[in-house]
Amino acid sequence: MNFLNALANSLYITILSVLIIVVLSSMTAWMLARTDNKLSKIIFMIFIATMLIPFQTLMMPLMQFMSTITNTLHIPMINTREGLIFMHIGFSSSISVFLYHGFVKSIPITLEEAATIDGASKFGVFWRIIFPILKPITVTVMILNVINIWNDYLLPSLTLTDKGLRTIPLSTFYFFGEFTIQWNLAMAGLMLTIIPVVIFYVLAQKHIIKGIGEGAVK
Amino acid sequence: MQNKNNKGWYLLFTAPLFIIFLTVVVIPFVIGIYYSFFKWDGIAANPKVFVGFDNFIKLFGDTRFLESTWKTTLFTILAVISVNIIGLVFALLVTSKLRTSNAARTMVFMPYLIGGLILGYIWQFIFLDVFTLIGQITGLENVFFNWLIDMDFALYALVFVFTWQMAGYIMIIYIAGIQSIPNDVMEASMIDGASWLQRLKNITFPLLMPAFTISLFLTLSSAFKIYDVNLSLTGGGPANSTEMFAMNIYNEIFGYGNYGYGQAKAIIFFLIVAAITLTQVYITKKREVEL
Known part of the structure; x- marks a missing residue:
């Protein structure tokens, strides 16, 4: 089943994607929440509206578009882990921006005004004051995205064709394709895939429960 | 000069994510609508034939597609009821002062972390071997057989595994909702002599409406869009009888x-999901009670 290889791929993709998602979506949501013009409202509406679009509606044109980019602009999108990370970021943006936006609105703007008076740049205000306050919702965003990206089967199955690039769900799928009757091997393989999840849960338990509750009520 | 500066920051903060988002979601969506008016087999060298609305007309006559729609709707109704009842029951259990609450919470939530595909494989094994074994031992062979070979029971198996996956997540949402009910309202009602059932019906349920809105929204949309569990548990089931919408597409x-035709189906899929979820949110939002 090539488990260690798949584990490494899954870790690489999940960790990088989640880190970039947290940084970019918090920045975007904060700027959208603090700027009160029509453009911000429209952009935010677009983010939310697309939450309704199921993946199946996008999968085919996305693959076509990505191959076009790969062929014409020579930026490798298909069959690379980086291309997959790029796509995961795109798909997570709606919900991540939505969660951050709601939270940012509840932070009093006086904090930022005080910092600006004291001479902080916009960058300084964001990174040294706002981002630490965002910790609870950042945890929620991280956890939701980790679960989604780690367990995702469909997007990697369409993007990654090399055997060596497979993530855990992919390698499980192909493993079951080859060994449909040898259940003892299959069960052993499944147990392996569950171990990282259990470890993750044991470490993050408190935060997961708290985060989902808060995210939902907001 | 201030204005130019601000615009610069605005772009810096929002542009990166927005560009990625445009490339990955918005542009493919628009391209998809374009593709749905064509007939194409996916090979770049072969021509795309413009067929207008033919694809859309065709899908109303496609029996397998209509079967899929019906099965998905049936599945969704059963799944939504099942997940919400179990989620709510466990939420009530966990928030009461019983000692097993932490362990119960962990066990009920764990399946959500494992992910649909792997859950499907685990349960495929259980239905295949364990169920038949129990059936042979106890003799209750009309309940404990391999559900996945029967056209009706395969659907119930899907509902079962989906509930197994989602109940924990929904339970957490209900727990948050229950914990947000202020204690004094409960105490006041107890002083006024309300029974446990009365409290449940007249205080807990109305105040849980926001949690219910969210959880109904989540279960409706995830059930309708189900793919991973479908693929690994039944793979479309005995003779395509459990081929849900997403799998059909x-x-x-x-x-x-059939790239063009399939894309047309995908657009209809989007319209149905959007219509159902927006209607549901609208109706449940109206019934939410403010404290």
């Missing part, structure tokens, strides 16, 4: 190679 595009 996938098979049409990548299995049969």
Whole structure:
């Protein structure tokens, strides 16, 4: 089943994607929440509206578009882990921006005004004051995205064709394709895939429960 | 000068994510609408034939597609009821002062972390071997057989595994809702002599409406869009009888190679999901009670 290889791929993709998602979506949501013009409202509406679009509606044109980019602009999108990370970021943006936006609105703007008076740049205000306050919702965003990206089967199955690039769900799928009757091997393989999840849960338990509750009520 | 400076920051903060988002979601969506008016087999060298609304008309006569729609709707109704009842029951259990609450919470939530695909494989094994074994031992063979070979029971198996996956997540949402009910309202009602059932019906349920809105929204949309569990548990089931919407679309595009037709189905899929979820949120929002 090539488990260690798949584990490494899954870790690489999940960790990088989640880190970039947290940084970019918090920045975007904060700027959208603090700027009160029509453009911000429209952009935010677009983010939310697309939450309704199921993946199946996008999968085919996305693959076509990505191959076009790969062929014409020579930026490798298909069959690379980086291309997959790029796509995961795109798909997570709606919900991540939505969660951050709601939270940012509840932070009093006086904090930022005080910092600006004291001479902080916009960058300084964001990174040294706002981002630490965002910790609870950042945890929620991280956890939701980790679960989604780690367990995702469909997007990697369409993007990654090399055997060596497979993530855990992919390698499980192909493993079951080859060994449909040898259940003892299959069960052993499944147990392996569950171990990282259990470890993750044991470490993050408190935060997961708290985060989902808060995210939902907001 | 201030204005120019601000615009610079605005772009810096929002542009990166927005560009990625445009490339990955918005542009493919628009391209998809374009593709749905064509007939194409996916190979770049072969021509795309413009067929207008033919694809859309065709899908109303496609029996397998209509079967899929019906099965998905049936599945969704059963799944939504099942997940919400179990989620709510466990939430009530966990928030009461019983000692097993932490362990129960962990066990109920764990399946959500494992992910649909792997859950499907685990339960495939259980239905295949464990169920038949129990059936042989106890003699209750009309309940404990391999559900996955029967056209009706395979659907129930899907509902079962989906509930197994989602109940924990929904339970957490209900727990948050229950914990947000202020204690004094409960105490006041107890002083006024309300029974446990009365408290449940007249205080807990109305105040849980926001949590119910969210959880109904989540279960409706995830149930309708189900794919991972479908793929690993039944793979479309005995003779395509459990081929849900999402799987039908996938098979049409990548299995049969009808890119344009499949994309047209995908657009209809989006419209149905959007219509159902927006209607549901509208109705449940109206019934939410403010404290």
